[in-house]
Amino acid sequence: NAGVTQTPKFRILKIGQSMTLQCAQDMNHNYMYWYRQDPGMGLKLIYYSVGAGITDKGEVPNGYNVSRSTTEDFPLRLELAAPSQTSVYFCASSPLGQALTNEKLFFGSGTQLSVL
Amino acid sequence: TQLLEQSPQFLSIQEGENLTVYCNSSSVFSSLQWYRQEPGEGPVLLVTVVTGGEVKKLKRLTFQFGDARKDSSLHITAAQPGDTGLYLCAGKGDSNYQLIWGAGTKLIIKP
Numbered sequence: 001n002a003g004v005t006q007t008p009k010f011r012i013l014k015i016g017q018s019m020t021l022q023c024a025q026d027m028n029h030n031y032m033y034w035y036r037q038d039p040g041m042g043l044k045l046i047y048y049s050v051g052a053g054i055t056d057k058g059e060v061p062n063g064y065n066v067s068r069s070t071t072e073d074f075p076l077r078l079e080l081a082a083p084s085q086t087s088v089y090f091c092a093s094s095p096l097g098q099a100l101t102n103e104k105l106f107f108g109s110g111t112q113l114s115v116l
Numbered sequence: 117t118q119l120l121e122q123s124p125q126f127l128s129i130q131e132g133e134n135l136t137v138y139c140n141s142s143s144v145f146s147s148l149q150w151y152r153q154e155p156g157e158g159p160v161l162l163v164t165v166v167t168g169g170e171v172k173k174l175k176r177l178t179f180q181f182g183d184a185r186k187d188s189s190l191h192i193t194a195a196q197p198g199d200t201g202l203y204l205c206a207g208k209g210d211s212n213y214q215l216i217w218g219a220g221t222k223l224i225i226k227p
Contacts, residue, residue, distance in 0.1 A: 040125070040219055042120065042204070042219050042220070043159075043204070043217040044217075059214065090158050092158070104149070104161035105159075107157075107160070108158055110157070110158055
């Protein structure tokens with residue numbers, strides 16, 4: 001019963017470095033999402049995908065890129081890391097998408113990223 | 117811009133006490149969800165409310181959606197240490213794929 005798996009759990013980057021946050025789900029969900037969670041703030045949507053090969057920007061996409069080559073995987077790429085990207089990142093998935101149903105989101109356990 | 121404000125931001129009470137936390141907006145939402153998040157984990161859905169005035173119960177937790185669908189509350193009866201966590205509300209926004217999230221209420225139940 002893996003659900004949504006995120007790696008790594010923790011990471012420290014230097015300013016200007018790049019990295020990829022991995023996300024995989026084994027529930028055959030079409031919809032996948034990347035959120036960031038900052039202290040005292042609600043979750044903010046970075047990017048989402050409605051299926052393999054289809055991605056779109058969320059509320060805060062600047063500084064990030066995504067790809068969706070398979071149903072299972074939805075990696076998030078940080079290019080030229082900046083201190084403003086210090087946050088906890090969550091990947092989530094859902095079968096059909098929030099627009100069609102009031103279904104729940106299945107979240108991974110998060111990646112805590114610090115950019116110093 | 118649709119916003120959800122949660123209050124209080126932080127609440128620490130003794131085991132056995134009752135409490136209510138709130139999720140308020142000036143905007144109408146077609147539905148609201150409540151999630152609980154434990155340290156080091158992602159949020160987990162507790163309930164979805166859809167109809168104005170709707171009340172849902174989940175054991176000791178009672179969720180209410182306001183008649184005008186602009187606010188919601190979560191009442192916990194006889195709180196237990198296992199209820200400790202960050203409680204988040206999220207509403208379906210204008211965009212098809214975006215949820216609007218509140219900042220959460222951090223709840224600590226002391227034994």
